[in-house]
Amino acid sequence: MAVKVNNICFAYEREIVLRNISFEVEEGEFVSLIGPNGSGKTTLLKILMRLLIPKKGEVMIFSRNINSYSLNEFAKIIGFVPQDNFFPFPYTVLEVVLMGRTPHLRGIGFEKKEDLKVAFEVMELTNIKDLADKPVTSLSLGERQMVLIARALAQQPKVILLDEPNAHLDISHQIEIFSLLKILVKERNITVISVSHDLNLVSLYSDKIILLSRGEIFAVGKPDVVLTEQNIKNAYGTDVFIDVNPITGKPRVNLMPDKIGQFVDKFKNQKGAEI
Numbered sequence: 001m002a003v004k005v006n007n008i009c010f011a012y013e014r015e016i017v018l019r020n021i022s023f024e025v026e027e028g029e030f031v032s033l034i035g036p037n038g039s040g041k042t043t044l045l046k047i048l049m050r051l052l053i054p055k056k057g058e059v060m061i062f063s064r065n066i067n068s069y070s071l072n073e074f075a076k077i078i079g080f081v082p083q084d085n086f087f088p089f090p091y092t093v094l095e096v097v098l099m100g101r102t103p104h105l106r107g108i109g110f111e112k113k114e115d116l117k118v119a120f121e122v123m124e125l126t127n128i129k130d131l132a133d134k135p136v137t138s139l140s141l142g143e144r145q146m147v148l149i150a151r152a153l154a155q156q157p158k159v160i161l162l163d164e165p166n167a168h169l170d171i172s173h174q175i176e177i178f179s180l181l182k183i184l185v186k187e188r189n190i191t192v193i194s195v196s197h198d199l200n201l202v203s204l205y206s207d208k209i210i211l212l213s214r215g216e217i218f219a220v221g222k223p224d225v226v227l228t229e230q231n232i233k234n235a236y237g238t239d240v241f242i243d244v245n246p247i248t249g250k251p252r253v254n255l256m257p258d259k260i261g262q263f264v265d266k267f268k269n270q271k272g273a274e275i
């Protein structure tokens, strides 16, 4: 088992943000965390990253409590791609990617040939090799996102946590990055836990989906178990129409603005009505 979350509860102040959260993630699984704004997804990732301490419960990574790892051990196991890709200093792309090698550096901490090799390999994988000498502050939001993903990959972690990795990416880069993550899962047995609002992307790539609603797990399972019209209606308060993508065989979530929803309801109720 790569990750085991046992009965986590968390509150920033008085209001409880996460309540009795328990789930398991197998090694080499691609898991997506979904849920409405404010449902607690980022908070949960931050707890897994040890950036926040739960009021109750525990997190086990590879059968060890996360608090039992030294900082260096932990950084070799877990990579994090945060939601915010603001860079305060104009480091070059290569410098930022090399920061991911920090837990692997020995002695006085200068990079070795091996570190540069890994940095160039992950820049190649994320298609940012041509940007290596550019300052990160001069990049587009999508390019910065790729740099953060490359930095996390440079850590060579066993588990990667990503907070909305597709937020600033165009559709081609979204597919590119999710496909890359899927390849890492399959070929290198890396475990991915990714927060995303794009339900169709999540449907295509996830082995398992965890749906959070108001700080609790509302549903968990394979895409066709979690992505149902009823679950989405109950968790998000929104009507969707879900069918099966004829090419991939995965659930396809179709948004339905109110008027279309009313129209479909009317149509369903008036069989034979002329349109």
Ligand SMILES: Nc1ncnc2c1ncn2[C@@H]1O[C@H](COP(=O)(O)OP(=O)(O)OP(=O)(O)O)[C@@H](O)[C@H]1O
Residues within 6 Å of the ligand: 012, 013, 017, 035, 036, 037, 038, 039, 040, 041, 042, 043, 044
């Ligand atoms: N630093 C903080 N201090 C106090 N409350 C916070 C803090 N960060 C988040 N919250 C609150 O905790 C709740 C969960 O927030 P969180 O960011 O985990 O949700 P989320 O599901 O990731 O949302 P989104 O989809 O909008 O990114 C929200 O009500 C939010 O206002």
